[in-house]
Amino acid sequence: MLYYNKRLALNALGKYEEAIAYFDKPLALNSSDVTALNNKGVALGELGNSTGDMEYYDKALAIDPADTLALNNKGFALSKLGNYTGAIEYYDKALQVDPKNVAIRTKLASSLFRMGDADGAIVQREKTSVAQ
Helix, strand or coil: CHHHHHHHHHHHCCCHHHHHHHHHHHHHHCCCCHHHHHHHHHHHHHCCCHHHHHHHHHHHHHHCCCCHHHHHHHHHHHHHCCCHHHHHHHHHHHHHHCCCCHHHHHHHHHHHHHCCCHHHHHHHHHHHHHHC
8 A cells, every 4th residue: 555655646746757666566566457557657648658658548448448547548648649539539438437527528528629519518518517
């Protein structure tokens, strides 16, 4: 538990390279640790490694295709790259698992708006107020 808390704290403090070393420790013991895979992807993404973050989100999703955190993070990573169609696909998958997740629905609305679908974005924003 100590390593888990330390790696999350390092990520929160923006010390991503240090955090990666702590994510690698549980992965050396269990390469199927979805939480560590996902969090390593976040750290890599924050360091600007957009192919590295996708690789770790994909590994997490290969183990648990319904992991909403990995689905959300992959959607967000695709959105940062301007791939709004891909982002929407992952946000939709995450919302199938957790339809009341306001954060994911808000990101979906943002991607729809950036694609020029203002009406779709409004519908999703309205759903966030219903979900709360």
